[in-house]
Amino acid sequence: MSTALVELQGVTKIYRLxxxxxxxxxxxxxxxxxxxxxxxxxxxxxxxxxxxxxxGLLDRPTAGRVLWEGRDVTRLNGGxxxxxxxxxxxxxxxxxxxxxxxxxxxxxxxxxxxxGVPGRERRRRAQEVLTRLGLGDRLRHRPNQLSGGQxxxxxxxxxxxxxxxxxxxxxxxxxxxxxxxxxILGLFTxxxxxxxxxxxxxxxxxxxxxxxxxxxxxxGQIVGVER
Amino acid sequence: MIWDIxxxxxxxxxxxxxxxxxxxxxxxxxxxxxxxxxxxxQGLQRAIALQVERIVGYNTILVTAxxxxxxxxxxxxxxxxxxxxxxxSAIAVRTETAYVEGPGGKGFLAVLGYDPPxxxxxxxxxxxxxxxxxxAGPGEVLLGSRTARVLGAGVGDAVTIExxxxxxxxxxxxxxxxxxxxxxLSLTDLLVIxxxxxxxxFRGPELxxxxxxxxxxxxxxxxxxxxxxxxxxxxxxxxxxxTDFEDLTRNIQSVIRGVQAFLAGIAGIALLVGxxxxxxxxxxxxLERTRxxxxxxxxxxxxxxxxxxxxFESGFMGLAGGALGLLSGFGVAWVATLIVSRLFEAQGAFxxxxxxxxxxxxxxxxxxxxxxxxxxxxxRAAKLPPVxxxxxx
Ligand SMILES: Nc1ncnc2c1ncn2[C@@H]1O[C@H](COP(=O)(O)OP(=O)(O)OP(=O)(O)O)[C@@H](O)[C@H]1O
Ligand SMILES: [Mg+2]
Numbered sequence: 321m322s323t324a325l326v327e328l329q330g331v332t333k334i335y336r337l338x339x340x341x342x343x344x345x346x347x348x349x350x351x352x353x354x355x356x357x358x359x360x361x362x363x364x365x366x367x368x369x370x371x372x373x374x375x376g377l378l379d380r381p382t383a384g385r386v387l388w389e390g391r392d393v394t395r396l397n398g399g400x401x402x403x404x405x406x407x408x409x410x411x412x413x414x415x416x417x418x419x420x421x422x423x424x425x426x427x428x429x430x431x432x433x434x435x436g437v438p439g440r441e442r443r444r445r446a447q448e449v450l451t452r453l454g455l456g457d458r459l460r461h462r463p464n465q466l467s468g469g470q471x472x473x474x475x476x477x478x479x480x481x482x483x484x485x486x487x488x489x490x491x492x493x494x495x496x497x498x499x500x501x502x503x504i505l506g507l508f509t510x511x512x513x514x515x516x517x518x519x520x521x522x523x524x525x526x527x528x529x530x531x532x533x534x535x536x537x538x539x540g541q542i543v544g545v546e547r
Numbered sequence: 548m549i550w551d552i553x554x555x556x557x558x559x560x561x562x563x564x565x566x567x568x569x570x571x572x573x574x575x576x577x578x579x580x581x582x583x584x585x586x587x588x589q590g591l592q593r594a595i596a597l598q599v600e601r602i603v604g605y606n607t608i609l610v611t612a613x614x615x616x617x618x619x620x621x622x623x624x625x626x627x628x629x630x631x632x633x634x635x636s637a638i639a640v641r642t643e644t645a646y647v648e649g650p651g652g653k654g655f656l657a658v659l660g661y662d663p664p665x666x667x668x669x670x671x672x673x674x675x676x677x678x679x680x681x682x683a684g685p686g687e688v689l690l691g692s693r694t695a696r697v698l699g700a701g702v703g704d705a706v707t708i709e710x711x712x713x714x715x716x717x718x719x720x721x722x723x724x725x726x727x728x729x730x731x732l733s734l735t736d737l738l739v740i741x742x743x744x745x746x747x748x749f750r751g752p753e754l755x756x757x758x759x760x761x762x763x764x765x766x767x768x769x770x771x772x773x774x775x776x777x778x779x780x781x782x783x784x785x786x787x788x789x790t791d792f793e794d795l796t797r798n799i800q801s802v803i804r805g806v807q808a809f810l811a812g813i814a815g816i817a818l819l820v821g822x823x824x825x826x827x828x829x830x831x832x833x834l835e836r837t838r839x840x841x842x843x844x845x846x847x848x849x850x851x852x853x854x855x856x857x858x859f860e861s862g863f864m865g866l867a868g869g870a871l872g873l874l875s876g877f878g879v880a881w882v883a884t885l886i887v888s889r890l891f892e893a894q895g896a897f898x899x900x901x902x903x904x905x906x907x908x909x910x911x912x913x914x915x916x917x918x919x920x921x922x923x924x925x926x927r928a929a930k931l932p933p934v935x936x937x938x939x940x
Contacts, residue, residue: 378845379934399849406847413937417842421562422555433551434847478846 324351324387325486325517326375331384333370333540344370345381346540352486352519357512359528360521362537368521369490371537375519376409376488377401406434410479414491416471418463418478424450425459428477435482449477453507469500476507487511489520493527505530552852556859563832567864570828574868575875577818578913582876582905584814587883588807589900595803596796608772609790610758610779615798620754622784628758631774633766638662639755643745647738649706651699658708658738660745661689674739678702679717682741688713689739692720706738709748713740818913821868822920829861829924840928841936850929857925858918865917869910876909877901 333345344367352358352375360368373379374386377393385394388404396404410431418427428446437445450459453473463471472492479487489508493501501524509530512518520531528534536544560567610628612619625639641660647653661674661682674681674689679702682689688706690698695718700706704715719734746753762771772789779787790798833840840853880899888897 373934373937376845378937379932399851402844402847402849405845411842411845413842415838417838417937419839419842421558430843431846433548433555434843434849434852436548439551482847 323353325354325356325389327351327387327390328371328374328381329385329387331371331374331381331386333367333374333379334382343540345374347384348540348542350375350535350542352517354485354517355512355515356517356519357508357530357532358519359531359534360519360537361523361525361528361534364523366537367540368537370540372488372490372519372521376411376486377405378411402434406431407482408485410482410484410487412472412475412479412487412489412492414494416463416468416475416495418471418474420463423460423462424455424466424474424477427463427474428481431478431482446477446481449481450474453477467500468496469503472496472500472504473507476504480511485517487516487518489518491522492520493522493524501527549855552855553859556856556863559832559856560860560863563828566828570824571864571868571871573821573824574818574865574913574917575821575872577814577816577821577916578869578872578909579876579879580814580817581811581912582873582909583879583883583899584807584810585905586877586880586899586901588803588810589902589905590880590884590898592800592803593900594897595799599796599799600792605792606762606764606766606768607792608760608762608768608775609795610760610775610787611790612757612786613788615788615790615795617757619786620756621779621787622754622782623758623779623787624753624782625755625758627778627782628760628775631771631778633763633771633774635761635763635766636664637758637760638664639753639758640665641742641745641753641755642737643749645709645738645748647698647706647708649698649700650704652697654697656694656697656738657736658740658745658748659734660742661739662742674734675720676717677720679715681717682739683716685741685744686713687716687740689717689719690715691733691735691737691739692718693733693735694738708738708740711744711748818916822865822916825861825864825917825920826924828864829857829921830927832860833857833924833928836928837931837936837939840931841933841939844931844933845937853931854925854929857928858921861921861925862914862918865920866910866914868917869913872913873906873909 328348328350331345331348332343335342335344348371350371360371362368370379374381377386377388380394385392387393393401393404419430422430425443425446428450429442432442432445447456447459450456453476455470455473455477458466458470463474466474492508493504496504505527508518508520512532518531520527522528532547534546535542536546609615610621610623611617612621623639625637628634628637639662642657644655645658647656647658676689677692688708690700695701698706700715702715702717705712706715707713719739760771760775762768768791772791775789843853877899884897884899
């Protein structure tokens with residue numbers, strides 16, 4: 321029936337802080353189709369990260385359903401979710417979040433380690449992706465020996481090495497200067513043109529502009545869609 | 548994949564540098580203490596078994612007052628025991644108190660009856676003479692060094708024992724111990740004459756400190772023991788007990804093992820403290836790497852991957868501490884036994900034992916202490932919800 325890659329149906333997420341309930345998402349319906357490039361926008365605290373986490377199967381909704389390629393994965397156990405994440409989803413974060421004591425190459429190999437890909441093939445694939453992103457001469461560098469833009473490209477390589485169906489990015493340019501941010505955004509555009517499905521959250525109108533569609537969030541609800 | 552996770556663990560340990568070392572040292576100290584105590588204890592057991600065998604021998608029965616009390620005397624006739632079938636040879640250590648007169652003094656002194664097989668039987672009975680020569684015939688006496696001074700006698704002088712005259716042929720050297728062999732008497736305070744002559748001086752029921760009976764090659768231990776008991780009953784001795792080599796070593800070994808278990812238990816506490824150190828390090832590591840754990844989970848790590856990542860870290864630190872502790876513990880044991888051997892001039896080789904069981908056991912135990920101490924932190928890391936870990940500052 322549905323052709324959506326991932327679909328949220330009436331998703332609500334409520335955080336409980338002692339007695340106080342903090343609603344982060346309130347009845348969100350959203351379908352992400354293959355080839356989409358969506359940008360989530362909205363003020364701080366509006367629920368962008370929370371929505372990305374639910375889309376990326378990192379967090380479970382308090383109410384509502386999550387369908388992955390038409391299959392209800394809301395109640396799937398943690399191990400299965402981890403495997404789905406490992407195979408089908410790539411994450412890029414604002415803080416790059418590379419493992420500090422691993423080289424660029426090793427960081428990119430990491431998702432393949434958890435998938436059980438043998439060392440040789442792992443290295444070949446990681447090297448290939450890094451080279452494609454212009455880091456062929458930085459394979460043995462550690463994160464603290466790389467600039468912010470280079471680190472974010474390594475993080476992007478790590479997200480792409482498993483050839484994921486969905487790429488999720490939470491403010492990927494938030495910690496970069498304008499020029500470097502533009503470079504990264506260029507990479508996203510390129511990836512989408514090659515058919516990669518992307519959802520990113522951003523405060524930056526320029527970043528949002530490269531997406532094919534913009535969703536506006538406020539207080540945990542989608543208040544506007546602009547294609 | 549498990550190897551890759553192991554490699555990551557090693558990388559993280561190296562990355563922590565000094566902190567890893569300090570943690571490893573905690574385990575090292577505990578393991579070293581346990582290993583040192585056990586290897587010294589086992590070496591001691593071995594040395595004592597050898598010593599007991601030298602003194603007593605496998606096919607040997609010791610006849611003493613109850614409770615292996617060598618100070619208290621028992622009544623027996625050594626000739627009658629020698630006549631028991633299956634007995635190859637037997638000696639009794641017998642001393643009597645005699646009135647002795649010498650050129651420069653007199654008094655009541657202890658006289659030991661010397662029987663040539665004694666020295667073979669009783670390694671500690673060192674009758675080496677410092678001056679003169681050993682006993683060779685009747686009418687001769689050896690003097691302990693202090694006795695010689697009391698009597699004012701030297702080699703060639705005559706002393707009278709219970710009215711009978713003896714010629715001093717030798718003075719014994721300064722004695723180390725000798726208490727065991729002579730039932731608490733030091734050889735320095737003795738006169739030594741031949742056993743037949745002691746018998747002639749003191750007739751009647753023979754009181755001895757102890758007797759050592761050696762069996763013929765194919766003799767039946769149980770049967771000979773029974774015969775010796777018969778003899779003791781016949782002479783009216785009810786306070787004697789028989790001990791063979793196995794009884795003796797078993798007694799001594801069980802005492803040593805008890806002490807050793809107690810000490811190793813105390814040392815084990817040091818190892819547990821090392822374990823607490825591992826736990827502390829690992830909890831800190833989990834806290835510091837919370838974000839990283841979230842990232843690992845976001846890119847596909849399962850709970851079990853994270854669990855093993857941390858378990859390997861603590862287990863490996865345990866193992867490293869165990870291996871280094873094993874080496875240093877054995878080194879400490881070596882030095883300790885060297886010093887002890889020097890101090891007490893212990894006879895025979897007393898070296899710490901390093902058995903395969905001790906090596907494998909201590910390595911395994913150190914690994915387990917490390918892994919178990921790391922278990923709670925690792926479980927905490929594995930159970931962290933990925934989103935909370937990612938948000939952690
Ligand atoms: N673990 C948590 N416990 C309690 N409240 C939380 C938790 N995580 C998020 N929230 C709350 O949920 C709401 C949405 O947070 P979220 O991080 O999704 O916002 P955001 O749009 O990504 O904001 P920003 O632009 O600042 O990143 C906020 O009010 C936040 O305080
Ligand atoms: Mg956010």
